[in-house]
Amino acid sequence: MAHRLSPAQSMKLWHDVHLAQVHDDEPDLSVRQMSVLLTVYLEAPPHTVRGLAAKLQVTKPVITRALDSMGKLGLVSRRRDEADRRNVLVQRTVKGVLYLERLGDLIGQTSEGL
Amino acid sequence: MAHRLSPAQSMKLWHDVHLAQVHDDEPDLSVRQMSVLLTVYLEAPPHTVRGLAAKLQVTKPVITRALDSMGKLGLVSRRRDEADRRNVLVQRTVKGVLYLERLGDLIGQTSEGL
DNA sequence: CCATTTTGTTTCGGATCCGTATCATTCTCC
DNA sequence: GGAGAATGATACGGATCCGAAACAAAATGG
Numbered sequence A, B: 001m002a003h004r005l006s007p008a009q010s011m012k013l014w015h016d017v018h019l020a021q022v023h024d025d026e027p028d029l030s031v032r033q034m035s036v037l038l039t040v041y042l043e044a045p046p047h048t049v050r051g052l053a054a055k056l057q058v059t060k061p062v063i064t065r066a067l068d069s070m071g072k073l074g075l076v077s078r079r080r081d082e083a084d085r086r087n088v089l090v091q092r093t094v095k096g097v098l099y100l101e102r103l104g105d106l107i108g109q110t111s112e113g114l
Numbered sequence C: 001c002c003a004t005t006t007t008g009t010t011t012c013g014g015a016t017c018c019g020t021a022t023c024a025t026t027c028t029c030c
Numbered sequence D: 001g002g003a004g005a006a007t008g009a010t011a012c013g014g015a016t017c018c019g020a021a022a023c024a025a026a027a028t029g030g
Helices: A007-023 A031-042 A049-056 A060-072 A094-112 B007-023 B031-042 B049-056 B060-072 B094-112
Strands: A076-080 A088-092 B076-080 B088-092
Touching: A007 A094, A007 B031, A007 B049, A007 B094, A031 A049, A031 A060, A031 A076, A031 A088, A031 A094, A031 B007, A049 A060, A049 A088, A049 B007, A060 A076, A094 B007, B007 B094, B031 B049, B031 B060, B031 B076, B031 B088, B031 B094, B049 B060, B049 B088, B060 B076
Parallel strands: none
Antiparallel strands: A076 A088, B076 B088
């Protein structure tokens, strides 16, 4: 249970972490891509294209394209659902875990200096 | 001085705020645009294209385009520096203040439920 | 003065993303 | 088995963004 951040602390945290994201070499993820990635890693599976589209309130092609681009980066992978072959199950990857661990560390570290 | 956020808290905060950004009607800002906007509003003026490019470690056209798009949204404005007319001074706007106030409130509010 | 430097913008080709509409595959259920 | 529904991918036209290079305007300094 962390103490609630003040607006000033919040904006400084947002600023510092975004700046660090710009500075590092990895390509920036869009807000939608980041939302997909964090949803897949934080919420309980299974994750389908339709389910993610509903959760984000965006159209299905947005999810398909986000999975394409993040799949190319190795951050997520896709697998057919053998029980219902219409479904695609979005799965975590080692690289995705490492990416989000680094992000979580960065945010935590930045939050310390507020 | 807030308590340091754990990685899990950090990722949940990131997830929830990004999801809220996707859900609202305003167009999402890119990571670079958000960095420019927060730099202009949090750090002391004056802010020039060159200075912002150096701070973000990106090329000048990136800043020019970010100012174009955010200017169209009314979040920042430009003015010639009369003392050195080569310079462009990036200025805050009422709409930009309101935008970041809402963002700060959203982050603070989200941080409360961690 | 006038060449040089500095600053910001524009152009260019290429890549990405958007929403709508359409398509291919698979399942459901009578 | 066949019509219809459900699921995800793809096509399309338009918008945006990228970095590198070229450009225009203004200041600097011999």
